[in-house]
Amino acid sequence: MIKLALIGICGTDACYMQHLLSMEHTDIVGVYDEQPERASEWAERCGCPAFASYEELDAALPANAVCVCTGLSLDSQKPYLLQALASGRHVIARMPEAVGAEDIQDMLDAAQAHGGRLLFSRPERFYYHNMDLKKRIGAGAIGRIGMVNVKRYCPLPSADVCRDGADTDGVRWTGRLNDETIEGAKSSALHRLALIDIDLLRWTIGEVATVYAMRTATERLDYVLVTLKFDNGAIANIEAYWGYPGTYASAVEYAGSKGVIRYDSRKTNGLHIHKAADTVSSQPVRTECSPSFRHPEYDELVHLISYIRDGSEPLMTAEDACSTLRVVIAAEQSLRTGQPVELASASAADMVSGEARGGGDLA
Structure with a gap:
């Protein structure tokens, strides 16, 4: 069972969240969002606690929990991603739109230094x-x-x-x-x-x-x-x-x-x-x-989780994004x-x- 922590869900489509809830072999164990009301709403749906800050979420998570951050733009979520990667966690993040390649390189360096994996969501593939x-x-x-x-x-x-x-x-x-x-x-x-x-x-x-x-x-x-x-x-x-x-x-x-x-x-x-x-x-x-x-977004999530669980080759790497x-x-x-x-x-x-x-x- 892969344990997931959701970070920044205010911009995530409701159907995307439903895909996460319906996936097999996954368990959502914590939710954090900068809007506490939204975090509480989805935490209740997921049957897990909501946290008032990322630091509180990180401290409560199991060591092998995967951070999923697809509801924020990359410039907003970058600090959270860097903290998660610095903790050695695997991270699934939204494919960036309007950032420099140096932002992704910073995260790749953090992942390599601490043993985490950085994966980007790009459902069009x-x-x-x-x-x-x-x-x-x-x-x-x-x-x-x-x-x-x-x-x-x-x-x-x-x-x-x-x-x-x-x-x-x-x-x-x-x-x-x-x-x-x-x-x-x-x-x-x-x-x-x-x-x-x-x-x-x-x-x-x-x-x-x-x-x-x-x-x-x-x-x-x-x-x-x-x-x-x-x-x-x-x-x-x-x-x-x-x-x-x-x-x-x-x-x-x-x-x-x-x-x-x-x-x-x-x-x-x-x-x-x-x-x-x-x-x-x-x-x-x-x-x-x-x-x-069939839902491409669901298939992509299954693919990314399988990569983390089994080490299979991802369809898109962070280097691809760069x-x-x-x-x-x-x-x-x-x-x-x-x-x-x-x-x-x-x-x-x-x-x-x-x-x-x-x-x-x-x-």
Whole structure:
């Protein structure tokens, strides 16, 4: 039986918590959150105590307890993760979005020094269409990959706007962004959307050699176009649209020497839910989804727990997260300079510090 301690649950989806509760061979033994009411609520559901501070939780935990921290952003949860790793504990954390690779490196160093394991949650690798695409491409179904086109569109959450000082009177392409603008874009399409596809493409195709990025933004939208050239010569264009005036959608097309393979969420959803208009919107709400008796998030949790219990190979490592973030950092660098960025020309230390060499040829 694997004993779990939940840290920072205020932002965790309720279904994710239900997955943890329904897993076999696991036992939730403690809950801590910065909001005591939420911690008490979930502690009652889990049948375990809630703690007023992380220090109290840590002192009460068995030595082999695993810390699960998926409800906070990495910058908020980093202190807790470092403390848990310094205690030699295994940690399952949310895949970072808007942090530097040096933050992950700090945690990797702590894990190595004290014997713990650091695992990141990235459920997109467990989505069945992504696994099927990778399997078919790896088996040579469409031959050698030459070009990939990816789209990921997300409507703007209520009261959420881009606050980066971009032109709000109309759409304009932006290049040579300064550091302040990049920092203001940490909740943007690049970090919330394009990062997902950068990680999936690295997983499916291989490592990235060159990155070029362009961005346009208004008060109510953020659009990023990232072009990647891979070590094997393949080219990928990633469109990430935060503030899309429609429902969430993702699509990908791989073109190879023997054919093309595609996925489009707008063409595969078999379940349509129409809800009456609420007080916020005067229009009815339509939700589309693909019904399934399996849950990728649940499968991922089972996989991560199995890795901790049996030592099996994880589908995603913390080193993977570092490599994906280095590509994102290179995209930021390209936005600052207006030039392509070569990852291979920069040392690992350069990429950790957020620096990479501009220049290069995407052709």
